[in-house]
Amino acid sequence: MKSAVLTSRPTFMSSIRARSRVSATARAARSSAARIVRIPRPSSSVVLGTKERSRIVEYVEQAMREQRQIVGVSDIMQAHTFEDIPLYDMPERTRAFLKIEDGCENFCSYCIIPYARGPVKSRQPIHIREEAEKLVRAGFREIVLTGIHLGAYGRDLAPIACGDGTERKITLADACREVLSVPGLRRLRLGSLESLELSPELFELIRSDERFCAHLHLPLQAGSDPVLHDMNRHYTTAEFAQLIEGVEREVPGIAVSTDIIVGFPGETEEMFADGLRFVEKMNFSRMHVFPYSRRTGTPAAKRKDQVPEPVKKERVHRMQALADRKSEEFHRMFLGKKMRVLFETKKDGVTDGLTDNYIRVYTGSAVTCGEIYEVEIEKLYKDGVWGTAAEKM
Numbered sequence: 001m002k003s004a005v006l007t008s009r010p011t012f013m014s015s016i017r018a019r020s021r022v023s024a025t026a027r028a029a030r031s032s033a034a035r036i037v038r039i040p041r042p043s044s045s046v047v048l049g050t051k052e053r054s055r056i057v058e059y060v061e062q063a064m065r066e067q068r069q070i071v072g073v074s075d076i077m078q079a080h081t082f083e084d085i086p087l088y089d090m091p092e093r094t095r096a097f098l099k100i101e102d103g104c105e106n107f108c109s110y111c112i113i114p115y116a117r118g119p120v121k122s123r124q125p126i127h128i129r130e131e132a133e134k135l136v137r138a139g140f141r142e143i144v145l146t147g148i149h150l151g152a153y154g155r156d157l158a159p160i161a162c163g164d165g166t167e168r169k170i171t172l173a174d175a176c177r178e179v180l181s182v183p184g185l186r187r188l189r190l191g192s193l194e195s196l197e198l199s200p201e202l203f204e205l206i207r208s209d210e211r212f213c214a215h216l217h218l219p220l221q222a223g224s225d226p227v228l229h230d231m232n233r234h235y236t237t238a239e240f241a242q243l244i245e246g247v248e249r250e251v252p253g254i255a256v257s258t259d260i261i262v263g264f265p266g267e268t269e270e271m272f273a274d275g276l277r278f279v280e281k282m283n284f285s286r287m288h289v290f291p292y293s294r295r296t297g298t299p300a301a302k303r304k305d306q307v308p309e310p311v312k313k314e315r316v317h318r319m320q321a322l323a324d325r326k327s328e329e330f331h332r333m334f335l336g337k338k339m340r341v342l343f344e345t346k347k348d349g350v351t352d353g354l355t356d357n358y359i360r361v362y363t364g365s366a367v368t369c370g371e372i373y374e375v376e377i378e379k380l381y382k383d384g385v386w387g388t389a390a391e392k393m
C-alpha cells in the first residue's frame, strides 16, 4: 500500500488500517486488465490502472461503501496529460525525487513501459516550480528530476512564444531552469536520460550553475551493435562513444553512469565479449548491470533464442566485475581532492552522502545530515570513498 503516502486524507488511512481491505494499483493494469479483473475478490477490492492512481481514495471509499470490487482501468494509450501527484512526504529530507514526465514512445523491444504507461505526458512548468518550492520549504536540499523518458519532456506541451513572433518547444532545460529559480535550492540532479536527447542548452546550464550536479545517467544497455539493433535502441556503440566524448568535452570532470542488460535474446558469447571490450574503453563512473528478464507482451519475450539462465548469471558476474573495476578507477581520480558532499544517513558513527558527481563518501567526522560539507577524500571505502569533513558550505 505504498501509494497511501500520496494522500493525507485521514478517513482513507484509518479505513485501510481498520478494515485491512486491499487495494491495488498495478503498473501493468491496463496491459493485463482482463487477467487482473479475474483476481478473486478477497485479494483485491480495488484494481487501478496507472492513469487512475490519483483517484485511489475515491475508488477505495466506493468499494467500501458499495461492498464490491471496483475496477478502474482505462486506456493508457489515450492518456495525454500528466497526473499531478505530489510526492514530497519522504522520510529523509535531503534528496527529493520530483517526477516531471510519464510515458514513453520508444518501444525498446524488451520493455513493457510504452504499453503500460502510454505516450509522453509532461508536467506543466508552473507545476514543477510549485512542487520544487514545496520541497525546498520542506527542507530538501537536493531535487532529482525524474521521468520515464525524461529527455522527451515537453514534447507534448503547447509551444511557447519567443517574443519575436516565433514559437519554440518547451524542453527539459526549461524544466531545469524552473527548479533552479527556486530560492534556497542547493542541488539539482537529473535522473536517467537517453544519450540521443542531450542538448547544448543542457550542457550550458550544467556548466553555468554550480548547483547543477555534474552527473548524467545515460543508459547504454548493450555494448554490441547487433544487440543494440535488436533492442531497437537507435544508436551504435560508435555513436554512443562519440556522444559521451562530447559530454566530457562540454562539461570537463562530469560523471557518466550507465545501465547494461546482459543475456538479451540472441546475445552470443562473441557479442557479449564485444560488450566487455566496449565498456573497458569507456569511463563510466558507475554501472548498473541487469540480467535480461522477459516481459510478457514485448517482442523480445517472444523470441525463441533466449539465453539460458546460468549463462546470463555468469555474464552478469563478468560484467559486474568490470563495472566494479571501472568505478574504482573513477573513484581513484579523486583521492587527495576536496569535494562537496551532501550527507544523508548516519549509522554506527559513520555518516555517508553523495558528491555532486555521484560518489558515495563516508566519514567519521561530526557532520549533520542534510548539510553540505567540503570533504578531503583519503581512501577507497566500500562502494565509494572515505574522507574527513572540513568546513560546512
Ligand code: SF4
Residues within 6 Å of the ligand: 104, 105, 106, 107, 108, 111, 112, 113, 114, 148, 149
Ligand atoms: S527502456 Fe526506456 S526508452 Fe526504452 S521503451 Fe522502456 S522506458 Fe522507453
